[in-house]
Amino acid sequence: MPSRFSDAFRAHPQQQLKHPDFTSLHELPDSYAWNQRDDPSPETFATESVPLVDLNDPNALQGIGHACKTWGIFQVTNHGISTSLLDMVEHTCRSLFSLPVHQKLKAARSPDGVSGYGFARISSFFSKLMWSEGFTIVGPPDEHFRQLWPQDFSYHCDVIKEYKEEMKKLAGRLMWLMLGSLGIIAKEDIKWAGPKTDFKEASAALQLNYYPACPDPDRAMGLAPHTDSTLLTILYQNSTSGLQVFKEGAGWVAVPPVPGGLVINVGDLMHILSNGSYQSVLHRAMVNRSHHRLSSAYLYGPPSTVEISPHPKLVGPTHPPLYRPVTWNEYLHTKAKHFNKALSSVRV
Numbered sequence: 001m002p003s004r005f006s007d008a009f010r011a012h013p014q015q016q017l018k019h020p021d022f023t024s025l026h027e028l029p030d031s032y033a034w035n036q037r038d039d040p041s042p043e044t045f046a047t048e049s050v051p052l053v054d055l056n057d058p059n060a061l062q063g064i065g066h067a068c069k070t071w072g073i074f075q076v077t078n079h080g081i082s083t084s085l086l087d088m089v090e091h092t093c094r095s096l097f098s099l100p101v102h103q104k105l106k107a108a109r110s111p112d113g114v115s116g117y118g119f120a121r122i123s124s125f126f127s128k129l130m131w132s133e134g135f136t137i138v139g140p141p142d143e144h145f146r147q148l149w150p151q152d153f154s155y156h157c158d159v160i161k162e163y164k165e166e167m168k169k170l171a172g173r174l175m176w177l178m179l180g181s182l183g184i185i186a187k188e189d190i191k192w193a194g195p196k197t198d199f200k201e202a203s204a205a206l207q208l209n210y211y212p213a214c215p216d217p218d219r220a221m222g223l224a225p226h227t228d229s230t231l232l233t234i235l236y237q238n239s240t241s242g243l244q245v246f247k248e249g250a251g252w253v254a255v256p257p258v259p260g261g262l263v264i265n266v267g268d269l270m271h272i273l274s275n276g277s278y279q280s281v282l283h284r285a286m287v288n289r290s291h292h293r294l295s296s297a298y299l300y301g302p303p304s305t306v307e308i309s310p311h312p313k314l315v316g317p318t319h320p321p322l323y324r325p326v327t328w329n330e331y332l333h334t335k336a337k338h339f340n341k342a343l344s345s346v347r348v
């Protein structure tokens with residue numbers, strides 16, 4: 001699986017950018033100043049807010065379906081992930097990003113690789129740099145973590161392994177809720193869900209993000225606008241806000257942290273599977289003058305050999321398939337080449 005992801009990036013290696021020590025920058029360098037912020041439309045302040053769904057609510061399925069159609073994003077509570085595990089993940093993130101730059105660079109992502117420390121992959125599509133650092137984990141983190149923490153790497157490995165297991169269970173549950181709302185309810189409907197319908201063979205990547213406090217936050221960008229290539233993404237954000245989503249007619253809308261809550265994004269592959277019913281949400285992360293921000297994104301997709309296409313139940317004479325079948329690996333390849341034109345490039 002890890003090798004499959006790297007296959008997608010081998011043809012589009014990322015240029016090696018110099019990693020700054022953000023704490024030493026007291027003014028925003030010009031290379032980080034996003035004058036127009038390259039926004040798709042002018043920023044507005046919306047009165048609407050992203051839906052919040054209590055997973056214990058008997059109407060959760062309907063709430064999720066509506067959120068996926070109108071927003072492509074929602075927050076969940078009562079999701080079953082313990083606060084103590086979320087705290088431990090936050091502690092591991094904090095510990096990782098507060099290491100000296102030379103130490104973090106020992107676990108740097110190689111130009112054509114997928115795992116490790118570095119700038120967001122999408123950096124190459126923008127002329128300005130992003131005010132953030134990232135660490136991508138695909139497969140076991142042991143090798144990289146041993147470089148970062150020669151003494152206590154096994155503690156951090158255990159935290160990440162447990163988090164990935166719990167995230168996988170939650171993602172499987174969310175899959176059935178999201179699909180259920182489209183009338184896709186039986187195990188025959190999604191064969192790759194497996195005999196126990198637990199999506200055991202699903203693939204995933206964990207992206208840890210760090211947004212240092214910034215001397216000029218209004219001109220900086222933490223993570224530029226993008227959609228995730230996934231079926232769904234489960235995002236944990238610490239108590240500092242920064243995530244914004246773009247909603248047609250409303251503009252950029254903030255997604256404030258809900259204590260103990262998790263943010264769920266619809267990704268491009270889910271948009272394809274739903275034959276365009278569910279929106280993959282355009283989102284970005286802004287930065288803060290006095291507080292740093294941490295987030296962890298669990299990027300969830302199908303097993304490497306599975307082709308995702310508009311589900312037969314959602315296709316008919318009046319609803320022709322809008323997209324051709326595509327594997328996640330093939331789609332990541334397309335995304336690495338075409339970025340925000342990737343979806344239209346797989347349209348029939």
Ligand SMILES: C=C1C[C@]23C[C@@]1(O)CC[C@H]2[C@@]12CCC[C@@](C)(C(=O)O1)[C@H]2[C@@H]3C(=O)O
Pocket residue numbers: 005114120121122123136204205207226227228229230297299332335
């Ligand atoms: C599986 C993946 C999805 C992702 C590329 C990656 O190989 C691992 C990092 C993911 C991420 C996180 C930040 C935004 C994003 C667009 C990026 O550049 O790296 C996503 C990628 C994606 O969803 O396409």
Ligand SMILES: O=C(O)CCC(=O)C(=O)O
Pocket residue numbers: 207209223228235237242243283284285294295297
């Ligand atoms: O930090 C955030 O709020 C967003 C992170 C994100 O979009 C990602 O990792 O894909």
Ligand SMILES: [Fe+2]
Pocket residue numbers: 226227228283297
């Ligand atoms: Fe994202």
